[in-house]
Amino acid sequence: MNLIDIEKRDRLHTVGRLDVETTGLILITDDGQWTHRIISPKHRCDKVYLATLAAPLCEEAEARFAEGIVLDGEDRPTLPATVERVSPTLARLTIQEGKYHQVRRMFAALGNHVEQLHRERIGPLTLDNDLAPGESRFLTTEEVNALARAGDE
Structure with a gap:
């Protein structure tokens, strides 16, 4: 938050x-209801990550992610997720919830380790290619409204 030069920054x-080892898109707001519509699993807003893996993705990965994965220390499986193989050790994962270190823990449950993780998209909003790490921009009214509807369509 210290990188943002805006009035009433303490409300954001x-x-x-x-996590500290993950790069990518992060949204910042002062609107708690808007936040809830994006992060609540009941609204099923997609969060898309690009994961660089230590080993090739196992053959049954798509089926395992689609049925949900029971994470270490949890009783119930995650919501179904989709995984796309970009290369043997690069995968694009779409989830609709945000448990503690969920993406890393899901791959660990398949016996793999995430070496790099980058969030590319939240709902309909994709991270701008022209923003350097640490840079920010304001969302348009259309983007704010689209994110508020994300997952409920």
């Missing part, structure tokens, strides 16, 4: 989190 919060 992030919409979800990125």
Whole structure:
């Protein structure tokens, strides 16, 4: 938040989190209801990550992600997710919830390790290619409204 030069910065919060080793799209707002519509699993807003893996993705990955994965220390499986093989060790994962280190833990449950993780998209909003790490921009009214509807369509 210290990188943002805006009035009333103390009212801002992030919409979800990125761990210290994860790069990519993060949204910042002062609207709690808008945040809830994006991060609540009941609204099923997609979060898309590009994961660089230590080993090739296992053959049954698509089926395992589609049925949900029981994470270490949890009783119930994750919501179904989709995985796209970009290369043997690069995968694009779409989830609709945001449990603690969920993406890393899902791949770990398949016996793999995430070496790099990058969030590319939240709902209909894709990270701008022209924004350098640490840079930000304001969302348009259309983007704010589209994100508020994301997952409910």
